[in-house]
Amino acid sequence: MKKVFFIIATLGSITLSKAQTIESGSHSTIGYIKNDGTIENSSHSTCGYIKSDGTIENKSHSTIGYIKSDGTIENQSHSTVGYVKNDGTVENSSHSTIGYIKNDGTVENSSHSTIGHANNIKKEWAAVSYFFFKFN
Numbered sequence: 001m002k003k004v005f006f007i008i009a010t011l012g013s014i015t016l017s018k019a020q021t022i023e024s025g026s027h028s029t030i031g032y033i034k035n036d037g038t039i040e041n042s043s044h045s046t047c048g049y050i051k052s053d054g055t056i057e058n059k060s061h062s063t064i065g066y067i068k069s070d071g072t073i074e075n076q077s078h079s080t081v082g083y084v085k086n087d088g089t090v091e092n093s094s095h096s097t098i099g100y101i102k103n104d105g106t107v108e109n110s111s112h113s114t115i116g117h118a119n120n121i122k123k124e125w126a127a128v129s130y131f132f133f134k135f136n
Contacts, residue, residue, distance in 0.1 A: 019034050020119070021119075022117075022118055022129065023116060025113075028042075030042055030116075031129075033121060050125060056128070073132050081093055081132050082132050084101070084124045084128075088100050088103065090127045099115070099130065101118070101126050105119035107130050
């Protein structure tokens with residue numbers, strides 16, 4: 001579960017030759033997303049995958065979670081771990097706000113402090129990466 005967090009943080013819609021960059025709050029690169037759903041860490045090692053149906057897999061292709069079309073985020077057992085609202089608000093399973101994904105890609109915690117940048121990355125993917133499945 002915890003490893004999925006980083007995995008999704010690195011997904012986006014891009015070309016095969018170019019990857020979208022996932023950054024920390026200080027703009028340090030922490031990962032990349034390729035258009036085929038491959039998620040890489042800052043050293044370009046594969047960490048996982050996000051499938052077109054919303055299934056999240058680790059680097060061994062074991063399912064570790066799901067992103068539903070309504071913004072619900074589930075773990076591998078289909079238990080809800082959170083929600084991503086259309087406006088970018090990120091909530092935990094109890095509907096408490098834990099962060100925000102801004103339209104410009106800025107990722108904020110519940111206090112509106114910037115914790116990262118995920119430009120041109122789907123809000124659901126960024127939210128899962130930063131809030132639900134932290135990479136160790």
